[in-house]
Amino acid sequence: MEASIPEQVIQPLLLASDSSHSLDECLQFLIEASKTDSGRSDLASKADILPSILALLQLLPYPSSRHHLNLSLKVLRNLCAGETRNQEAFVDHNGSLVISELLDSAIGDAETVRFGLQVLANVVVMGENRQRDVWLRFFPERFLAIAKVRRLETCDPLCMILYVCFDGSSEIASQLSSDEGLNIIAETMRAVGSVEYYWLKLLVSRLCVEGDCFPGLFSKLANHKDSTFTSEHAFLLSMVSDIVNERLKEVSIPKDTAHFVLGLLSQSVQVFDFASAETSELPTGSAVIDVMGYSLVVIRDACAGGSIEELKNDSGGGNVDMLLSSGLIELLLDLLRKLEPPTTIKKALKQSPSSGKPCPYRGFRRDIVAAIGNCSYRRKEVQDEIRERDGLLLMLQQCVTDDENPFLREWGLWCVRNLLEGNEENQKVVAELEMQGSVDVPQLREIGLRVEIDPLTSRPKLVNDTT
DSSP states (O other), rough: GGGOHHHHHHHHHHHHHOOOHHHHOOOHHHHHHTHHHHHHHHHHTTTTHHHHHHHHHHHHHHTTTTTHHHHHHHHHHHHSSHHHHHHHHHHTTTTHHHHHHHHHHTTTTTTHHHHHHHHHHHHHHHHHHHHHHHHHHHHHHHHHHHHOOHHHHHHHHHHHHHOOOOHHHHHHHHHHTHHHHHHHHHHHHHHHHTTTOOHHHHIIIIIIIISSHHHHHHHTOOOOOOOOHHHHHHHHHHHHHHHHTTTTTTTTOHHHHHHHHHHHHHHHHHOOOSSSSSSOOSSSSSSSHHHHHHHHHHHHHHTOSSSSTTTSHHHHHHHHHHHHHHHHHHHHHHHHBBBOOOOHHHHHHHHOOSSBBBOTTTTTTHHHHHHHHHHTTTOOHHHHHHHHHHHHHHHTTTSSSSHHHHHHHHHHHHHHHHTTTTTTHHHHHHHHHTTSSOOOOGGGGGGEEHHHHHHOTTEEEEEEEEE
8 A cells, every 4th residue: 555655745754754664653653743832843844744644645545544544634633733834734735625525435434534523623723714715615515414423522523613613704603503504503412412512512602692593403403203302402401501501691692592492481381291200400301391491490590680670771681571571470470389389388287298290300499489589680560460460478488498499498588589679569468468377487587577567557567677
């Protein structure tokens, strides 16, 4: 094989490696030499090294020369790592064409594909011209074919290439946000299962949290043979949930996305029978429960913040307004009423098992209460709606500990404080409930309130506790 390689191709490589040994030893030497900045710089000064590697990739047949092809790709990958002269030589000598033709032949070979993607990843990080060169050669057909390999080892470099190109060009960003681009992301998500790769999460953040691609991408993850939710649906929602929570003060999800997620919550509630429950927190492994839970958590965090008046110039305020007008409070109260009482109340009642349903996952009740608490923060219309829907007593009953809902008591107190703050009608209802013995809420003192009789009206009222 080596005898068939033209001398003008192999001679520069042998000279650079200061060796007259085999091609295998020569490539191994170049791999090691190109691992350091000084080594890459030295090899870049030898203008014929990178073109010779590209020529070698074209000459060696796949799969019979797979071993030497992979070694050559490793050399090329290292040469292009942060070395401008080598990256420019790669573009000048049609490196993208060479890699694309090789990967076409080796598309089912995850290792060779991974090395090829690593080469491209090291090229695209250095500017729009290099990104465009790779993008024009690979988008959409070749990127889609690579994504369909569905191997974990190819996903991260593929997502890095997609993200860097997306980030570097508005034209490329538009193409990746298109139907063809979302097909690539969907196939990538099917490959990774539930493994949260760094570059994939960055892509999801830009496309689905900052951008408006969530509904489109979610739809592409459907199983057309089955109308129920898939594990990929749950995985996408879990990533969006994590991103929204991590960037709570930085970004607000688009209004269409918030509305879509509310629809998912409503749909999952209708699909799930609430007859069974998981004892674990999210993710539970059940697609419908995880879609329900992560949708609820996204809504909880989307509703966090100040009042609508304070947020009226921000899309976050618009999201809350839209969610409230779409029946969010009614849905959340109905869910809470569907559940059996918290464990503290069940023990105190000492009664036969409740007709209520168990929480579908550990923390479900807490997440509902947290969402209501966030919605009611300085929003009088929410405070009033909960009172008008006879929800105040229900919310007071959440100010207790619950074995299946860590921190329920803390979220319950936060919620009740928000429901009572600045709302005399709600304060009056709660005061009368306690005086009638309908509810005993010693926790009111923890939020600075106590009940006393108004000397003018002889009716109970809540006042600030100064004792």
